[in-house]
Amino acid sequence: MADKFEENFLRTFLLVMKFGTMVLQQQIVFELYQKWQTVLDFLKEKKHDILHLTLGKHNCCVSNCQTKRSSGLPKRLLSVMYQNVNRSCATRFAYHCSCYFTPKTDVSTWDITLTSRLLLEYFVKDPSLKQDIENLRAHRNCLCHPEKPGMDEKEFGKIWGEVSCTIKDIARKCEQWFSYYIEKEVDFLECNPISSTELDRTKDVWMKINKADGDELTELPNLISELISSLHKENTEMKNITWYAEYSLQSHCKKKDYTEPERAMKHSLKQLEEYKTICVVGNAGSGKTRFCLELMSQFQKKHPDLIALILTDSNEWRKLEFNQKTIIFIDDVIGRSNLDNDAFNSWRRVFDLMSCRLGSVYIIFALRNCIWQLKKHDLIEYSLFSLNDPVDLSGSEFAMTSEEKLKMLKTFCIKYGVKIDYPLPLEKVSRSTDSDVKRINFETLNTIANMELRKGFPYQCVMFFSRANYIREESNFFYKQCFYHEKEQVDDILRREKYLHYAVLIFFFLKGQCFTRDEILQSQPEISIIAENGHGRTPVQCRESYEKIKKLWVKRTCVKWSDDNFIHWY
Ligand SMILES: [Zn+2]
Ligand SMILES: [Zn+2]
Structure with a gap:
């Protein structure tokens, strides 16, 4: 059993090795994503250069190669990224040749030493982010090398504070959702006790890393990915799904710019209550996702005992614990703009399981109109879809009314600081013609609200208000x-x-x-x-x-x- 002293240390070690590793891995994936590259592309393109990171002043197998890099990347890390690292085009070039390198793409086995080096070498330019990465690496090295694991309260408080801030800072440079997730996880680790099994496992990893001498540690990649994925696994996946929903609902409500199509909302609330499932369809940009989020949050207000979840993959269904009443939203079930037949087939297997759960689960499906039309016949074989017609946000029955459109336009005007000029009473009031202020006539808003549009109105509003020159085009823009x-x-x-x-x-x-x-x-x-x-x-x-x-x-x-x-x- 670990004492407080040791627990402090192992907790910090876990923080660095688990979440520190994760944010750096995510940072690499995110940087590549922004350059439209995959890990595979990157490793292929850079294999020669990466080899040089391990060679220092020495030459590679390419004749007249002028590349010289400061050494420092341990050789063993090559085999984390590539297969065939021991093969070479000629025996005299053994370990100095990248000719046969074939990329491995499992980033989850990359430890902090490797990810930090790659990030600093190839991706990160921002000095403050660079510093954060250096700090994280320094903490990792400190934690791996003491004689005995232990940390008093004062030291623990200081280091925990530093490390957790650094991790959160790096996460903030990745996608918003990831950053939200990391903050929650780190706070969770800070405030909740760790079970003794987890502590033992962490200690075991620490001892292996501590004892090994640099290059010898061939099992490190596996230890790292195990550490990341094994600890309270089921629990974590469930938490992720819950937090994603929380995050989406929060950001939907925070925007405060939602105008609901009242007819559709009323109908949907009633149908969800009665039948436990609902399918929402609509053209691109008709606001399906926000509608469903709003529906979820209104329904949750009526039933505070419901947990809200958003599923993005059919596998997630099997991870749900169903120990509480749940409302589930599945967006773009079978593909966004094009039909994804694989996704459809894997969801199909889950549909039957869903029907059995309807005692304690409410389900909202959202689909594009074109996809619904394509798959209608297959879908209505399932009672989930056959009991009621879908609610069509673009159809005449449930689409936004002109009044609602006008309301939405006004909301957007407030949000984007656009002044509305109302018709003047007869006695003339001089109107300021300050050109810095964006303005629009009330009559124009009215015209727009009454236009017949093929594309979703909410989407077009977002577009319209995104640029001053669009606003100047007035109703022409919509036309x-x-x-x-x-x-x-x-x-x-x-x-x-x-x-x-x-x-x-x-x-x-x-x-x-x-x-x-x-x-x-x-x-x-x-x-x-x-x-x-x-x-x-x-x-x-x-x-x-x-x-x-x-x-x-x-x-x-x-x-x-x-x-x-x-x-x-x-
Ligand atoms: Zn070379
Ligand atoms: Zn070679």
């Missing part, structure tokens, strides 16, 4: 958005078929009106006639017609044409 929307849909079809694109464009302009995606799909026979006729054209003719169409487009819609999607076809 143009219709064209953009049609164009996006056409682009989407075009991107899939190389030649069809051209035919659809011509069709589109021959008709000279807006089409929905469905209408275009229905016009396929007509389009294929145009496509067949088009086959005889030379590239030059195509180019010419393309230019004509482009001009026509601009003339008709006043929307700037982007060549990005089109130019490479010719």
